[in-house]
Amino acid sequence: MMTGQTSGNGLALLEAEMARQGADAIASLTSNEAIAVELAASIARTGRLVLAGMGASHYANRMAETAWRRLKVDCRAETAGDVLLQGLPVRPHTLVLVSQSGESGEILQLLDLLPDSADLFGMTLAPQSTLGRSLPCLIGAGGQEVAFAATRSLTVTLALHAAVLAAAGGEASNFADVLAVSPQPPLDEALEALALKNSVIIAGRGELRGLAEANGLMLMELARIPAFGFEFGQFRHGPLEALAPDLGVLLLRGPGALGAGTATLANAALGAGTTPVIFDCSGEAPIEGAVTVAFSRNERLSAVAAMLPSLQKLIIAVSSRKVARVGEPVRSTKITGIDHEA
Template identity: 45%
Template sequence: MTTGNTPTGLELLQSEMARQHRDALVSLDTNQQRASEIAKHAKATGRLLLLGMGASHWINRVAEPLYRAAGIDATAQPLSEYLRAPIAGKQTVILTSQSGGSGEIIRYLDTAESTDGIFGLTLDPLSPLADRVPSLIGAGEVEKGFAATRSLLLSLAMHGAVLACLGQPLDDLKAYLNAPSKYEDAAVVSHLSESDCVILSSRGVLQGVADAGSLYFMELARIPAFSLEGGQFRHGPFEMLRKGIGVVLLCPSDNDSESVRRLAEECLAADVTPVIFDMSGKDAVPETLTISMPPYTGITAAAAGLVAMQETLLKAATAMVPDVGTPIRSTKVTDGE
């Protein structure tokens, strides 16, 4: 409940999420010129480096395979790692930071020999990032909610603007943003809220969405949440499965759907009931908790999966934490340096 004129952490998150589709559409339209400039530079170098921290890194991770599909050799890396082991060679760089002012961003800009070929992606037009390099700017004000919600969808939309300039169609993404669906499942929320640890997993583009979800749930529910790519999950970590561990799978509509469905069946065999955000277009895996979604692909699948997961995980976290969305050990803008 709002205290005086100060909204709660939950209210801030809900406010961000309520306007994110609209702001994402605006961000697609208003960044076309800058997106064209970035795409032209990336095509000239043939190499794109996506750098960010926290949720900004994970949205870069979503975009990484989409750029590769567009013919660009793209790599997403945490900026803190890059600062300690730079990747040599001529390349185009996108620095992603919703605030545009994290400690790693400032250090990178202060130590870069040249800003030629370096571009920003941020929600703050007055930030150091936007001031020092040509930047894509998200619509609306800077995100105020503690955990990233609107900033992720807007960042994905801005990557989409660049991808469109590389020849990738966005008609399905725009259609989704204009008419988003809501997915309600009280059983899923109840199941996750009773977990003491959660593992999120997928394949391809949706793996980056799972990565973002793990951070989101750790921040809000304050329990361990791991993100493991489908193959990595099966190579050893399966040993940790037990009662009390929640598993969230994002099932794509492409050929990887079968591998995710097999993973769900193996979870059931380990006496763990997985939650599946299912875009496969197939019947639900028996005995799982399945949220059926349209068979979206590519960037549209990422956008729809991201929002559906945000909504569900926020409800679960709200049932677990009395002051959800109010950080006790962290700040919105962080200096990890």
């Protein structure tokens, strides 16, 4: 069984959020059907979708971006900060503002600047927030997240995206079924492979790219070490130079195209003296020399749903080896405002 420091209220809050994230995500899938149909109709009408968020909300959007493009929708996941700086497309589009708290500083600025539109929607876990009161919103079940790093909010936001994708005629997915099962493979070897590393790179493809980015953010927040999320190709184009025995490597392997390149990256890590950890939904044989955390074969957002709870547990366990009071920030707040400094 994984062990580490467990003192402090931050860890208890994280564990409480994670304990109910699956049930809240499943409830969110079924309680937003009407607004999901309305948003899907807007996307069908405009043919273009912009998803705007910050932090983990942005990375949830990055996962959904790939799924929308599979449906031939011109979808862009942008940080709300970039939208403020660069503006929005002139052509007709549907815009969704995503913020678990509904009070993110950049989201509030966008609300002040954007004109009323039938093609403007929101996603939040806080119906009484500024975002929740200002726009037609998909509402995540269970209320606002209180733990510092995004766990339940990420899972629930993904469920909201899945609800809209289903309303738009996306192919049937076992997203809810995977959430309900919540596989729990052993993580001890993966923990030992990563716990002593000074920095970590997490990488994936397709929907698993956004999952890598989200968990890189979570590891930085909780363990206070450099951690980076990459798409597989982006990992190869330069960052391979950082490979060394004290750099951890965590690869997210899906079936088919989602897993292409995993062996190349794993072998590069092994050649540099670091043992890669592979979260594997591919259904293929393990890669020799790597530490494999195996899941049933799943693809697309269902692969995300399968891996996410175990990734959260692993990252918290690694962080607990490095931080005495894990989950208790020293420089950040749960809801981040806007920096007005010139």
